[in-house]
Amino acid sequence: xxxxxxxxxxxxxxxxxxxxxxxxxxxxxxxxxxxxxxxxxxxxxxxxxxxxxxxxxxxxxxxxxxxxxxxxxxxxxxxxxxxxxxxxxxxxxxxxxxxxxxxxxxxxxxxxxxxxxxxxxxxxxxxxxxxxxxxxxxxxxxxxxxxxxxxxxxxxxxxxxxxxxxxxxxxxxxxxxxxxxxxxxxxxxxxxxxxxxxxxxxxxxxxxxxxxxxxxxxxxxxxxxxxxxxxxxxxxxxxxxxxxxxxxxxxxxxxxxxxxxxxxxxxxxxxxxxxxxxxxxxxxxxxxxxxxxxxxxxxxxxxxxxxxxxxxxxxxxxxxxxxxxxxxxxxxxxxxxxxxxxxxxxxxxxxxxxxxxxxxxxxxxxxxxxxxxxxxxxxxxxxxxxxxxxxxxxxxxxxxxxxxxxxxxxxxxxxxxxxxxxxxxxxxxxxxxxxxxxxxxxxxxxxxxxxxxxxxxxxxxxxxxxxxxxxxxxxx
Amino acid sequence: xxxxxxxxxxxxxxxxxxxxxxxxxxxxxxxxxxxxxxxxxxxxxxxxxxxxxxxxxxxxxxxxxxxxxxxxxxxxxxxxxxxxxxxxxxxxxxxxxxxxxxxxxxxxxxxxxxxxxxxxxxxxxxxxxxxxxx
Numbered sequence: 001x002x003x004x005x006x007x008x009x010x011x012x013x014x015x016x017x018x019x020x021x022x023x024x025x026x027x028x029x030x031x032x033x034x035x036x037x038x039x040x041x042x043x044x045x046x047x048x049x050x051x052x053x054x055x056x057x058x059x060x061x062x063x064x065x066x067x068x069x070x071x072x073x074x075x076x077x078x079x080x081x082x083x084x085x086x087x088x089x090x091x092x093x094x095x096x097x098x099x100x101x102x103x104x105x106x107x108x109x110x111x112x113x114x115x116x117x118x119x120x121x122x123x124x125x126x127x128x129x130x131x132x133x134x135x136x137x138x139x140x141x142x143x144x145x146x147x148x149x150x151x152x153x154x155x156x157x158x159x160x161x162x163x164x165x166x167x168x169x170x171x172x173x174x175x176x177x178x179x180x181x182x183x184x185x186x187x188x189x190x191x192x193x194x195x196x197x198x199x200x201x202x203x204x205x206x207x208x209x210x211x212x213x214x215x216x217x218x219x220x221x222x223x224x225x226x227x228x229x230x231x232x233x234x235x236x237x238x239x240x241x242x243x244x245x246x247x248x249x250x251x252x253x254x255x256x257x258x259x260x261x262x263x264x265x266x267x268x269x270x271x272x273x274x275x276x277x278x279x280x281x282x283x284x285x286x287x288x289x290x291x292x293x294x295x296x297x298x299x300x301x302x303x304x305x306x307x308x309x310x311x312x313x314x315x316x317x318x319x320x321x322x323x324x325x326x327x328x329x330x331x332x333x334x335x336x337x338x339x340x341x342x343x344x345x346x347x348x349x350x351x352x353x354x355x356x357x358x359x360x361x362x363x364x365x366x367x368x369x370x371x372x373x374x375x376x377x378x379x380x381x382x383x384x385x386x387x388x389x390x391x392x393x394x395x396x397x398x399x400x401x402x403x404x405x406x407x408x409x410x411x412x413x414x415x416x417x418x419x420x421x422x423x424x425x426x427x428x429x430x431x432x433x434x435x436x437x438x439x440x441x442x443x444x445x446x447x448x449x450x451x452x453x454x455x456x457x458x459x460x461x462x463x464x465x466x467x468x469x470x471x472x473x474x475x476x
Numbered sequence: 477x478x479x480x481x482x483x484x485x486x487x488x489x490x491x492x493x494x495x496x497x498x499x500x501x502x503x504x505x506x507x508x509x510x511x512x513x514x515x516x517x518x519x520x521x522x523x524x525x526x527x528x529x530x531x532x533x534x535x536x537x538x539x540x541x542x543x544x545x546x547x548x549x550x551x552x553x554x555x556x557x558x559x560x561x562x563x564x565x566x567x568x569x570x571x572x573x574x575x576x577x578x579x580x581x582x583x584x585x586x587x588x589x590x591x592x593x594x595x596x597x598x599x600x601x602x603x604x605x606x607x608x609x610x
Binding site for chain 1 (some may be wrong): 495522525526529530532533534569572573575578580581584585587588589591592593594595596597
């Protein structure tokens with residue numbers, strides 16, 4: 001059996017893993033990053049296209065948290081993780097949430113000022129900015145509609161850098177922190193799935209991991225990694241699944257949180273753009289409800305139209321004028337990730353509360369209002385049987401139609417399956433991601449967030465990962 | 477950068493990688509709208525690949541539903557109540573509005589995969605890309 005030795009093994013190369021790797025490597029530590037997915041050139045696939053979905057998403061993007069209703073979701077599975085496939089929105093953790101989480105979970109060094117210091121460093125490294133030019137039509141529509149209604153709205157900053165012509169490039173981990181980590185001496189091993197962690201049978205400390213490596217010819221081989229420290233950064237689904245497969249179960253996998261999302265395909269009397277995701281957000285009802293825009297290639301538009309009706313030919317023929325928008329809520333419900341012996345993929349469940357369903361209905365109605373105010377002429381909601389709305393009166397019917405059996409929900413933000421903090425009854429790790437009762441075993445990704453933040457969590461994940469890694473370095 | 481790996485183990489058995497069943501292929505055909513044979517073939521290949529890629533718990537549940545629904549449709553065929561693809565599509569449309577969430581989600585999942593593939597792989601697709609061999 002082949003083996004490899006490293007000081008720190010980082011499992012996963014997304015927002016959490018990349019920050020962990022670069023901080024450790026630049027501090028002079030020996031780092032090996034193993035990533036289950038392949039390593040692609042960042043420009044190899046067109047964003048949100050079918051080839052990208054096949055290549056870079058786990059299960060080709062077809063994952064589901066079972067429940068009534070079920071919630072579809074996707075997550076990245078490639079070097080750079082979900083930062084390679086998301087919209088790049090970068091929103092700092094709101095101060096009030098940091099304070100609330102610090103209080104509830106007794107988290108050390110989690111005050112807004114401390115977090116702001118780490119956030120600033122990450123933002124400087126990545127390049128977080130707003131558009132240098134006027135917003136594209138799909139984004140301007142949100143701004144226009146919200147302004148007309150007197151609702152707060154804002155252009156969210158994104159991890160984008162722009163050239164002199166205003167062309168933006170998303171600053172994914174494969175473009176930014178991972179190359180820096182490699183320059184500082186880190187090794188990255190793609191196509192390498194961790195089967196289980198290796199833990200000391202006596203004191204439970206981490207010794208490394210057993211992996212399965214896939215070669216370009218499809219052959220698979222077992223690889224043992226010996227490590228002084230192991231940092232698991234595989235995301236809010238894969239991290240708890242891996243810990244459970246390895247026998248670590250205390251407060252692991254419970255309390256899954258996500259942002260349930262409803263959608264509308266909106267038809268305008270003018271063309272809208274389809275190559276990017278709108279960067280404006282309606283924040284009038286934040287943090288409990290946020291309105292924004294989604295990927296709107298022809299395939300996504302077809303799916304969104306068909307949520308409401310099977311009679312989509314006319315609207316689909318006019319797809320140049322159609323874009324997809326969403327309303328996402330902070331949910332009171334929660335879910336669970338369970339590893340099942342013999343299966344590679346865990347079972348994921350999520351239970352929405354009645355209040356969640358009510359909030360989603362409200363979100364759909366507000367989304368419809370803002371899109372009509374923006375000039376949309378037809379709205380196709382993600383409700384079985386619609387109805388398609390053409391004026392405000394039509395939208396009122398959505399209240400009654402927004403039932404558990406009629407709602408098609410999705411999400412892209414999953415968190416909170418291995419919460420951090422000093423309260424052992426509520427958490428799976430200490431304040432810095434050290435797994436309870438397992439020395440030298442750490443978690444450093446979305447799993448640690450005590451709750452879903454109500455906004456894209458990438459900034460919060462990277463900020464917390466940066467903070468935790470700095471703490472880890474002091475103990476090495 | 478890569479470590480030398482010398483030992484080869486047999487790949488683990490994949491429970492969720494079963495081929496698309498006959499009834500699933502019929503569902504894909506019934507939900508499809510593409511007139512071109514090449515697009516229909518590409519769509520079927522995409523759906524087949526997507527089913528293989530599903531998480532095992534989801535794929536196993538789907539297989540169970542396929543067996544039950546396929547048997548039911550077989551009985552309807554024997555009774556002369558489903559005679560062709562148009563009849564099956566009508567039946568699928570009705571199931572998608574069902575109060576039984578698993579029935580509704582079954583059709584919804586297939587319809588989403590077919591629609592996405594037809595509109596990303598067809599001749600009028602955004603950029604006429606073909607599915608890569610990944």
